[in-house]
Amino acid sequence: MFIIISGNFIEHQIFPKLMPKLIVCLTGMPGAGKSTIADGLKSKGYEVINMGNAVRNEAKKRNLEPTGANLGKLMLELREKRGPGAIAELVQPEIENSKSNVIIIDGIRSYPEIEVLKKYGIVKLLAIHASTDTRFEFLQQRGRSDDPKTKENFEERDDRELNVGISNPIALSDDAISNNNLSKEELIELSFKKIKEWIK
16 A cells, blocks of 8 residues: 655555566477567567577676587586576566566576566466477577587487476476477467467
């Protein structure tokens, strides 16, 4: 309740409580389509926070080249020193400073990260599934500096993701999308539809 002093009398006004933020976490193995969804939802006006970018920013502070090997080692180091929810803690300021009631988090990799995010709003998990061949082909086409260049690099990255616990948020997801035979537009629209259902 807010009290407003107006002239010679005091006015009492009841304002509705602020709605808690809806934090939609995209999870899935590398190359499944999380970033495609995030970019599409950003174009629809949603605020997007990328967990991988948090690690890349940390690498930049340390003057590390953003290769897959360097970013992987840094991610593991941060988790070892600061705990398994460390990467989620890196994006904490962005969440707290956000004016948006719906935030998309791209790249959840472990349940402890979800526990961190629950401090800042209602968390929903959307898992993206895709076959190994689909994921490898997409990563080859994307060509980001940390994307695997060979099948061996790809398998090493998968192993690293599994070792930090990505299978848990995938298994515990509130909903899931199979991205084996969808166009980019279909993938984005399907995700958009699911998130609108959660907002209701």
